[in-house]
Amino acid sequence: AKNGGRNQYQLFQPQLKTNADNYMTLVSGLSSALGRGELQLHFQPQIDLPAGGVYGAEALLRWHSPELGAVPPDVFIPVAEANGLIVPIGRWVLEEAIKQAKHWVDRGCQEFVVSVNLSAIQLRDAELAEQVAGLLDRYGLPSHNLCLEITESTAIADVETSYQICKALGEMGVKLAIDDFGTGYSSLAVLGRFPFDFIKIDRSLVRDIATNKKDLAVIRSVVALARDLGLQVVAEGVETAEQHEMLRGLGCHEGQGYLYGRPMSRDDMDAYLQRKGCC
Numbered sequence: 346a347k348n349g350g351r352n353q354y355q356l357f358q359p360q361l362k363t364n365a366d367n368y369m370t371l372v373s374g375l376s377s378a379l380g381r382g383e384l385q386l387h388f389q390p391q392i393d394l395p396a397g398g399v400y401g402a403e404a405l406l407r408w409h410s411p412e413l414g415a416v417p418p419d420v421f422i423p424v425a426e427a428n429g430l431i432v433p434i435g436r437w438v439l440e441e442a443i444k445q446a447k448h449w450v451d452r453g454c455q456e457f458v459v460s461v462n463l464s465a466i467q468l469r470d471a472e473l474a475e476q477v478a479g480l481l482d483r484y485g486l487p488s489h490n491l492c493l494e495i496t497e498s499t500a501i502a503d504v505e506t507s508y509q510i511c512k513a514l515g516e517m518g519v520k521l522a523i524d525d526f527g528t529g530y531s532s533l534a535v536l537g538r539f540p541f542d543f544i545k546i547d548r549s550l551v552r553d554i555a556t557n558k559k560d561l562a563v564i565r566s567v568v569a570l571a572r573d574l575g576l577q578v579v580a581e582g583v584e585t586a587e588q589h590e591m592l593r594g595l596g597c598h599e600g601q602g603y604l605y606g607r608p609m610s611r612d613d614m615d616a617y618l619q620r621k622g623c624c
């Protein structure tokens with residue numbers, strides 16, 4: 346039994362050590378990533394479905410670590426949230442996105458909307474609305490060119506504070522979107538209460554619409570609900586022409602997905618907008 350235990354221990358130990366090492370590399374790498382200029386914002390186009398033009402772009406964070414390579418945001422954002430690093434990182438993301446939005450507005454895309462993902466931690470900070478107002482002011486970006494995306498899990502971390510922040514942002518004219526709608530993290534309770542402008546339908550609901558009548562029915566009722574609430578619907582994860590046609594037919598207002606463009610560097614987004622004749 347003793348021997349068996351030791352073997353088990355020996356088998357398990359390297360694995361454990363590797364995971365712990367990876368985690369420590371992740372944490373220490375992330376804490377210097379901002380200062381070393383390893384973070385970058387990419388932008389993914391959002392299409393106006395009825396009109397066919399470019400509506401805006403979602404800013405998506407990228408980290409290229411010299412030690413770990415390209416680390417996906419699904420991996421490093423939860424780590425940044427767990428140790429507070431999301432606060433300076435989130436501030437940097439907002440500033441970069443606002444700076445970039447101003448660049449596109451100045452180039453002639455006057456209605457271009459740049460969307461930024463907010464973490465639950467950021468929505469606990471009562472100063473957030475003031476911070477956003479300060480950045481809009483510093484870069485001279487009209488508030489209607491900025492949209493902030495939050496999920497229900499983001500909002501309910503501290504409902505009262507996040508509600509007050511969202512209310513203040515809405516009153517400033519900043520657009521608000523409820524993200525990942527249909528995943529179980531976003532629900533009707535939050536939808537009715539917060540001053541949202543957009544519902545973003547999660548890509549898990551979009552994926553099988555061509556074959557799954559139930560997913561189709563869910564999207565149809567989300568569009569109807571949005572209409573009643575005076576909101577617009579953005580469909581995420583649009584990958585095929587068939588999905589595009591169906592979503593447009595259902596009355597979704599905007600689409601985002603690989604069909605229109607993958608997340609790209611701001612220089613590539615410049616070229617993309619030029620190619621589309623936007624700006």
Ligand code: C2E
Pocket residue numbers: 389404405406417418419422438462463464524525548581582583584601602603604608
């Ligand atoms: P999200 O907000 O739901 O962002 C959309 C994700 O879907 C992005 O993944 C995007 O690359 C991916 N995507 C877009 N179109 C398609 C498609 O047609 N097919 C498929 N399969 N995927 C598509 P990404 O960039 O890996 O980001 C993952 C998540 O990380 C985001 O999900 C968001 O929750 C978080 N995130 C990214 N950037 C930030 C940030 O600056 N701040 C915060 N707090 N979270 C961020």
Ligand code: CA
Pocket residue numbers: 403462494524
């Ligand atoms: Ca998002």
Ligand code: CA
Pocket residue numbers: 524525545547581
């Ligand atoms: Ca989403």
Ligand code: CA
Pocket residue numbers: 525
């Ligand atoms: Ca997501």
